[in-house]
Amino acid sequence: MASLRDLYPMQDIDKNWSIPEQFDATFDFEYDEGRSTLMHLYQKGKDMQWDAVNRIDWTLELDPENPMQLPDEGIALHGSPMWDKMTKKERIEFRRHAQAWNISQFMQGEQAALICAAKIVESVPDLDAKFYAATQVMDEARHVEAYKNLMTKFGVAYPMTEPLRQLVDQALRDSRWDFTYLAMQVVIEGLALAAFGTIRDLAQNPLAKMVNAYVMEDEARHVAFGRLSLRDYYPHLTQAERDEREEFLVEACYHMRDRFQAREVYEVMGLPVEECVAWAEQSEMNKLFKTLLFQRIVPVVKDIGLWGPKIQKAYADMGVLHYADQDLDALARQDEEIARELDTVKHQDVRTAYVHAVGGMAE
Numbered sequence: 001m002a003s004l005r006d007l008y009p010m011q012d013i014d015k016n017w018s019i020p021e022q023f024d025a026t027f028d029f030e031y032d033e034g035r036s037t038l039m040h041l042y043q044k045g046k047d048m049q050w051d052a053v054n055r056i057d058w059t060l061e062l063d064p065e066n067p068m069q070l071p072d073e074g075i076a077l078h079g080s081p082m083w084d085k086m087t088k089k090e091r092i093e094f095r096r097h098a099q100a101w102n103i104s105q106f107m108q109g110e111q112a113a114l115i116c117a118a119k120i121v122e123s124v125p126d127l128d129a130k131f132y133a134a135t136q137v138m139d140e141a142r143h144v145e146a147y148k149n150l151m152t153k154f155g156v157a158y159p160m161t162e163p164l165r166q167l168v169d170q171a172l173r174d175s176r177w178d179f180t181y182l183a184m185q186v187v188i189e190g191l192a193l194a195a196f197g198t199i200r201d202l203a204q205n206p207l208a209k210m211v212n213a214y215v216m217e218d219e220a221r222h223v224a225f226g227r228l229s230l231r232d233y234y235p236h237l238t239q240a241e242r243d244e245r246e247e248f249l250v251e252a253c254y255h256m257r258d259r260f261q262a263r264e265v266y267e268v269m270g271l272p273v274e275e276c277v278a279w280a281e282q283s284e285m286n287k288l289f290k291t292l293l294f295q296r297i298v299p300v301v302k303d304i305g306l307w308g309p310k311i312q313k314a315y316a317d318m319g320v321l322h323y324a325d326q327d328l329d330a331l332a333r334q335d336e337e338i339a340r341e342l343d344t345v346k347h348q349d350v351r352t353a354y355v356h357a358v359g360g361m362a363e
Contacts, residue, residue, distance in 0.1 A: 007157040009268045023175040025122040034128030045135030052146040060207040065092045069204035076280035101265045104158035107147035112168040114140035116184040123177040139218040185226025187252045190297035217339040220332035230304040250314040298323035
């Protein structure tokens with residue numbers, strides 16, 4: 001099989017990306033029983049491991065004209081002069097590239113999460129957090145595998161977009177373990193959950209729906225992990241230290257809000273990039289999508305105690321402050337239930353015994 005890098009429409013992509021890091025690898029020699037909340041999450045993380053090869057039906061194919069069978073109304077350029085000028089063939093190709101770009105960013109983000117989780121295993125001081133982070137490392141490897149397999153069915157893939165690259169760079173360079181949590185567990189994973197959910201809920205293609213639903217089942221635990229760890233840690237910091245973390249969060253949230261501009265797609269498709277970006281920024285659908293992206297971030301930020309005037313103002317300006325009281329536990333239960341329901345549909349019957357075994361342990 002060819003390298004996925006061979007599917008990038010641009011040719012000057014480096015084979016590797018290296019980030020120099022400086023942080024302490026911390027051993028915990030207490031070996032105590034740990035916090036009950038984190039140990040429960042660790043047990044759940046072990047119980048709910050699954051195999052991307054066995055659980056997902058890879059014989060399913062994507063739709064040739066609309067790979068994930070998403071409504072055109074969700075396309076950033078829908079209704080624009082650029083969209084109206086496209087022929088049927090050009091729209092088919094644009095759908096393929098735009099959807100492949102989204103899934104590519106999911107895949108790239110999952111590799112970033114894999115590396116960040118491995119860093120957390122080393123740097124976080126408490127053994128219970130190391131235990132859970134170890135299960136997340138396995139989760140993220142599985143997610144990269146699943147999205148990589150899905151990408152091959154698109155026949156085109158995209159490298160990591162620059163806003164995501166910059167935030168990952170910050171998360172890995174900072175020596176403080178909690179900054180890695182903030183960048184990855186809170187911001188990147190929180191945004192990803194909302195984006196995955198959009199495809200899971202709107203896609204009519206069963207393979208696309210399946211992959212995103214199963215990944216979401218894990219990601220909800222990852223966000224909970226960051227929330228539980230940081231909620232215990234931040235009350236012990238000084239106000240100046242909390243202010244610094246709030247400033248980082250505000251910058252990261254604005255930064256990631258611009259992650260979904262898809263400039264690379266417009267360039268590859270030969271479209272006027274700035275004109276496309278300007279149209280998309282003013283699109284009511286795009287504005288709604290950008291607010292939905294924060295529905296899992298805002299309540300976490302409030303819960304971990306980084307809820308000063310600056311961050312509340314930023315979320316008010318973004319139009320997402322109303323998510324502050326969102327019930328994250330209810331959303332996580334919903335994610336798990338939707339994944340279980342997908343396991344019972346007709347094309348998944350061949351794996352019923354496997355799924356029931358995992359589901360039974362997770363109860």
